[in-house]
Amino acid sequence: MAKFLVDKSGPLFGEVEISGSKNAVLPIMAASILTEDKCEITDVPALRDVDVMCKLLQSVGAKVTEDYSENSIFIETEKIIAEEAPYELVKRMRASILVMGPLLARTGKARISLPGGCAIGARPIELHLKGFRILGAKIVEGHGYVEATVDKLMGGKIYLDFPSVGATENIMMAATLAEGVTIIENAAEEPEIVDLANFLNKMGAKIKGAGTDTIKIEGVQDLHGTKHAVIPDRIETGTFMVAAAMTRGNILIKNVVPDHVKPVIAKLVECGVEIEDGDDGMRVRGDLRPLIATDIKTMPYPGFPTDMQSLFMSFLTTVEGTSVVIETVFENRYMHVGELNRMGANIKVEGKSALIQGKRELQGAQVISTDLRAGAALVLAGLMAEGTTEVSEIYHIERGYSFFMEKLRGLGAKITRIED
Ligand code: UD1
Numbered sequence: 001m002a003k004f005l006v007d008k009s010g011p012l013f014g015e016v017e018i019s020g021s022k023n024a025v026l027p028i029m030a031a032s033i034l035t036e037d038k039c040e041i042t043d044v045p046a047l048r049d050v051d052v053m054c055k056l057l058q059s060v061g062a063k064v065t066e067d068y069s070e071n072s073i074f075i076e077t078e079k080i081i082a083e084e085a086p087y088e089l090v091k092r093m094r095a096s097i098l099v100m101g102p103l104l105a106r107t108g109k110a111r112i113s114l115p116g117g118c119a120i121g122a123r124p125i126e127l128h129l130k131g132f133r134i135l136g137a138k139i140v141e142g143h144g145y146v147e148a149t150v151d152k153l154m155g156g157k158i159y160l161d162f163p164s165v166g167a168t169e170n171i172m173m174a175a176t177l178a179e180g181v182t183i184i185e186n187a188a189e190e191p192e193i194v195d196l197a198n199f200l201n202k203m204g205a206k207i208k209g210a211g212t213d214t215i216k217i218e219g220v221q222d223l224h225g226t227k228h229a230v231i232p233d234r235i236e237t238g239t240f241m242v243a244a245a246m247t248r249g250n251i252l253i254k255n256v257v258p259d260h261v262k263p264v265i266a267k268l269v270e271c272g273v274e275i276e277d278g279d280d281g282m283r284v285r286g287d288l289r290p291l292i293a294t295d296i297k298t299m300p301y302p303g304f305p306t307d308m309q310s311l312f313m314s315f316l317t318t319v320e321g322t323s324v325v326i327e328t329v330f331e332n333r334y335m336h337v338g339e340l341n342r343m344g345a346n347i348k349v350e351g352k353s354a355l356i357q358g359k360r361e362l363q364g365a366q367v368i369s370t371d372l373r374a375g376a377a378l379v380l381a382g383l384m385a386e387g388t389t390e391v392s393e394i395y396h397i398e399r400g401y402s403f404f405m406e407k408l409r410g411l412g413a414k415i416t417r418i419e420d
Pocket of ligand 1: 022023024026094095124125126127128129162163164165166167188192306307329330331
């Protein structure tokens with residue numbers, strides 16, 4: 001298995017281009033099987049999760065072709081040949097659950113193995129299933145699988161107990177072809193939901209209110225092919241913002257939507273980082289003054305994103321003062337703490353809260369990438385640590401960051417990839 005070797009690198013400096021959003025492209029790819037026409041998706045990031053989604057769609061009957069030079073993929077699903085997502089693929093990527101809504105809407109049947117993916121909490125799917133039930137589906141939960149069947153999906157009113165991103169997307173996709181009107185209340189408001197709704201509307205769907213907590217979907221007879229460019233990845237953007245802050249560097253980040261990273265901007269500014277939004281991108285400077293502690297509480301969008309929590313924790317170990325981080329979205333998202341402490345951090349976890357003592361001198365160590373974002377957080381810590389940090393299980397990082405090593409190297413980071 002591959003590893004990253006990371007050496008202390010000094011301030012990162014230069015320009016970096018952000019890729020298309022992982023969390024936007026995956027549901028959009030799944031949605032493309034709602035039509036028998038060809039869909040073209042552009043600004044697709046080069047990620048392992050995208051490869052898994054390609055394989056998953058092929059297994060249900062989609063023809064997928066790629067144009068690497070243009071970062072485009074074409075998906076055409078004339079006929080669904082299997083209503084089942086195979087376990088080998090589902091266990092590699094939790095977002096596989098997102099094919100369930102489109103399969104159910106297109107064929108009246110969807111069967112899926114219970115999902116794997118990042119090991120961050122139980123991550124149940126009962127809200128997805130509640131939505132399908134209200135739309136008229138019969139749900140059978142067997143050993144290791146869930147099956148939904150329906151003659152004809154009918155619109156309905158669904159209140160989500162928690163604004164789950166995946167449940168909002170799955171229900172929205174299923175409802176596009178249901179008879180009548182569906183209303184999702186307490187819906188997730190993430191930019192990726194808006195991007196998916198824009199894609200579906202270009203296919204002929206009638207969706208209003210995406211980006212607010214109430215989404216209205218008027219069912220249509222069928223959907224058609226379209227072309228769509230994926231939004232920039234706000235978590236990759238945040239990662240390079242933290243990289244600039246953490247290394248006391250100066251980075252121009254290109255292809256960003258500043259509105260999507262508002263909470264990250266606010267918190268970095270509180271710490272003393274300077275952020276300037278210009279025509280050519282967002283400049284992030286951590287080199288202008290001593291940086292200080294801040295407190296963070298993760299929340300559904302537009303709150304502070306849980307996907308940035310481990311990256312901020314890594315950064316906060318290097319600033320003056322003590323910070324408190326509270327994780328409210330996932331119940332088990334502190335697995336990186338042990339790894340950061342091995343590198344000399346002083347972080348104490350008590351339930352949902354973590355207390356981070358700043359101004360630590362980090363030391364290189366052998367650490368394990370416990371999930372996608374935690375892996376990136378450890379790489380950034382390695383850039384500040386004396387000696388060499390060996391980050392293993394980097395397949396997590398490659399699931400969700402496009403050319404991470406190459407982009408960091410372009411900014412002056414000392415990082416190499418080795419095969420074990
Ligand atoms: C998506 C993102 C992930 C991000 C997360 C929260 C994708 C592919 N992944 O994941 O990067 O960290 O949003 O911003 O877009 N929950 C339930 N029941 C359900 C569904 C969810 O209890 O039926 C809980 C989960 O266990 C978790 C919380 O809701 O504690 C958030 O989950 P959700 O918003 O569904 O996240 P994902 O869509 O899995």
